Amino acid sequence: MNLIASPFASIESTVIWLLILFSVATWGLFLLKAGQFTRLKVQDRKFHKQFWAASSLDSAAPLTQSNPGAAARVAAAGYAAIQVHEGSASDLSQAINHQDRLERALRQQIVRERRSLESGLAVLASIGSTSPFIGLFGTVWGIMSALKGISAAGSASLETVAGPIGASLVATGVGIAVAVPAVLVYNYFLRRLKLTAADLDDFAHDFYSLAQKSQFRVLTHPAAHKSAQPGTPRNVKEAS
16 A cells, blocks of 8 residues: 555546546436436427417417427527517518528527537537546556555565556546446437437428418417517517
């Protein structure tokens, strides 16, 4: 034990604790992302069921206010781009090409949803790619410490060499043990992200087709306009 009692040993233990922290972060992100994707799947499934049960595109508009989820937010962005309020047919805002505005609004909202779902994945990718090298770094410093102790002891017997060097290899093993789950978790959620984005793209295409049948106009009543007014300027600004 005295052979590794040097400043190098403290560096090796620091590496081990850093890898343990990475492991905790990996499993914490796994639980958070699993809850996020599961909740989003339930919300979107409920919204899709109610949306496609509606009698028309106009009558489905209130569903975006009463339902959370990515699909509901995409639909809300679409409604904000093509809504026409009663008594405002002559407004300058109605002269904008609603078809182009709808396409931009749907695309921009899908991008925002992707960014929300991508949060945390970069951390998982970084942990998976750097943990083996951090563990190897700890092993190198551990071997240097062991060799320095062996030189000071003046003995190169198997008992003297095997213990310190074997202990230094623990860092590499821990690094690999941390990296493998991080890579698997990252790949799993990356696939779920792609599937969710594909579902949103499909829904956006369906919404676009429904809006096309109504000539890219959705009539909303003043009461509905007031309830949706706080979010309208942001969507219009982003679409322009």
